Amino acid sequence: MRSLVVAVLLLLLFAGGELGAAASSKKKKECHSSDRDALVAFKAALGNPYHFASWTPDASCCDWYDVDCDDSTGRVVGLSVFQDANITGTIPDAVSGLTHLRTLMLHHLPQLSGPIPPAVAKLSSLSMLIISWTAVSGPVPSFLGALKSLTLLDLSFNSLTGAIPPSLAGIASLSSIDISRNNLTGALPPALFSKLNTSQQGAYLRLSRNNLTGSIPAEFAAVKFEQVDLSRNALSFNMSGLRLQEGIGSLELSHNVIYGSVPAQVAGLSSLQYFNVSYNRLCGELPGGAARFDQYSFLHNKCLCGSPLLACK
Ligand SMILES: *[C@@H]1O[C@H](CO)[C@@H](O)[C@H](O)[C@H]1NC(C)=O
Ligand SMILES: *[C@@H]1O[C@H](CO)[C@@H](O)[C@H](O)[C@H]1NC(C)=O
Ligand SMILES: *[C@@H]1O[C@H](CO)[C@@H](O)[C@H](O)[C@H]1NC(C)=O
Ligand SMILES: *[C@@H]1O[C@H](CO)[C@@H](O)[C@H](O)[C@H]1NC(C)=O
Ligand SMILES: *[C@@H]1O[C@H](CO)[C@@H](O)[C@H](O)[C@H]1NC(C)=O
Ligand SMILES: *[C@@H]1O[C@H](CO)[C@@H](O)[C@H](O)[C@H]1NC(C)=O
16 A cells, blocks of 8 residues: 555656656747747748758747757747758848847858848847858948947858958957958958957957958057967068067968068067968068977068078078
């Protein structure tokens, strides 16, 4: 008799636990109808590709592939579509219906083309915008400056052209930018570097493999990036005057047309682990701090000398 009572109690406990779990997972999976409508329109605009086969009405949109909901509000906060060569078309305007979106990632979609649509600028909660390894073309739109919550902007490996818009300086939360491997031209906007959020850990600036010209603005000296890669552009300025913040770990400036000499201040930064100014037009004796890097950091310049290169004559 006693064992029967215990068994029944256990059964009740078990059932209760199950019900509790079911209730909480149901709460988690609720889908807001306007989010669902926006996703359905997004999928339709891309021609209902197989990629979105799990996006069916019988499942909550929070359970759909590539979709992430906030546990407490149930709103769609993440859409991360990646790695599909069959997705063809332009970035759907319907994305603007996902009004609570914090992360938008369109990555490795080689047939995604056309410009970045103004609809993206309506996503006022967006913290991370990643459009990379696509055939997206046109400018880096000035209207991205409207994304006041953005911390990361990654537009690398696309076919973007034109200049970096100064409007990005209006984003006070922005700390990391990667627009490498595009066809950007023009100079780096000085205002950008007076406004970036330098208190963010691990901030980086990657603009390698474009066709950027001009100099690194003086304002750059105030920004505490952990990593800077401006290699393979057409930047042309006198490096003698360059000053950088302690805290920078990696500075890649190879394959530009930088002249002048390597400043002792920069070579001497104790945080600097990687430094590359090879393939430029630098000249003169390297400062003492340069000796901790190897010769490959300095090769192919006009007339650099001193350790780790050959002694000056
Ligand atoms: C892409 O389309 C081809 C041909 O229709 C198909 O065989 C392949 O499985 C598709 N790939 C993906 C990732 O959907
Ligand atoms: C950049 O422009 C050049 C010349 O117009 C072109 O050949 C190249 O494919 C472009 N690269 C990208 C990444 O768009
Ligand atoms: C800048 O970054 C810090 C550290 O992550 C954060 O606390 C602060 O709110 C950010 N400032 C702005 C304006 O977003
Ligand atoms: C880069 O800019 C230079 C000078 O404006 C131009 O001659 C060259 O064709 C450009 N290269 C590419 C790949 O766009
Ligand atoms: C670079 O700037 C330094 C210091 O201002 C100056 O002495 C030097 O002549 C300049 N080099 C070139 C090539 O303009
Ligand atoms: C610097 O860049 C050049 C050119 O891309 C490369 O050959 C060299 O290995 C790099 N130096 C270091 C220290 O990695």
